[in-house]
């Protein structure tokens with residue numbers, strides 16, 4: 001196993017230092033995860049000053065543990081927690097977050113999730129099959145004759161954004177704008193964003209919010225057969241969604257609807273090519289396609305860490321003491337390669353039958369878009385390999401220097 005020079009472990013105190021900007025780490029975090037599993041699966045991350053968990057059982061358990069939440073301000077005030085005041089230059093960004101499904105806890109979370117969930121159950125999503133197939137084929141028609149392509153821009157990015165825009169009833173010619181707003185907003189999830197990033201994310205939030213406000217106004221007068229109209233007209237317990245809730249939910253669905261899938265698609269192509277997995281085997285039957293996709297998601301997840309707040313003072317089984325308001329980091333991608341759960345975990349083996357990966361999370365906030373993401377992958381990956389026999393790297397792919405979205409800078413392919 002190559003050394004993990006970006007990592008220092010002090011096992012007695014369970015303190016770990018990881019330099020996330022070191023290419024030795026972010027190009028392939030698997031080596032660091034293997035060292036963490038061997039020496040310190042629950043650890044205090046020095047640079048971030050909080051506890052992190054890498055073991056499968058612990059991450060899975062904490063995601064489902066109702067003593068933890070994505071939000072804390074429903075059970076304590078900023079003053080009580082010694083939290084700094086909201087930054088005025090992030091007001092528009094914060095307003096979107098405040099009403100976002102992902103940032104809410106029950107009962108507000110339950111109400112919003114129930115409203116949108118119907119559109120995302122597998123039975124509904126299956127109806128998108130012909131549309132996604134046609135879209136994937138049309139995109140390939142556009143570059144097939146060139147003999148080469150940068151796959152992220154020409155394919156991996158376009159499929160998910162087009163599909164989620166259509167579902168919501170947002171005109172698909174808005175796709176470039178949606179991508180621009182979303183890219184600028186998700187930079188906020190990087191560790192310690194700069195002031196410039198914050199200002200830009202706030203501008204993007206304001207523009208995105210204004211656009212959706214006017215679209216919602218238009219849809220009230222011109223209802224369609226789409227999710228946005230459904231959210232506007234549906235009542236839950238005699239209540240409708242407020243404009244702020246509608247806008248936040250639409251932004252979350254549009255952003256979450258493509259940011260992760262783009263990278264999962266790129267990472268999947270990369271792992272299939274790197275491991276020399278023959279497409280004829282990987283995609284031989286529907287069951288093979290399913291197994292291949294799940295193994296790609298386990299092995300090459302796009303989202304590596306999510307955070308939770310301790311909602312009260314808690315002492316965990318292994319003696320770790322947390323105070324109300326402390327944050328913990330749950331390393332989904334590290335859990336996916338825990339040798340206690342998956343045998344020979346760094347090997348890519350679609351035929352393993354060892355239980356689910358955690359790439360879509362678990363518990364209350366389990367990814368609502370999982371059936372959609374799975375269908376997009378199940379269709380767009382096999383079609384790509386079938387249409388372009390001999391598909392191979394044109395240049396060696398590089399992982400981008402952004403640990404939170406583990407994806408490629410670009411993916412240059414030829415055939």
Ligand code: HEM
Pocket residue numbers: 063070101102103113164252253254256257258260261264302303306307332358359360361362364365366367368369370372373
């Ligand atoms: C491969 C692609 C995807 C991955 C890896 C992924 C991963 C995740 C994960 C890990 C969570 C849970 C976060 C947490 O527990 O804190 C989540 C939540 C969520 N995802 Fe996805 N996602 C993907 C695609 C999608 C798509 C296509 C949509 C489309 C709508 C979507 C919408 C959402 C929403 C709305 C939530 C919040 C759910 C809640 O808080 O109840 N995701 N996703």
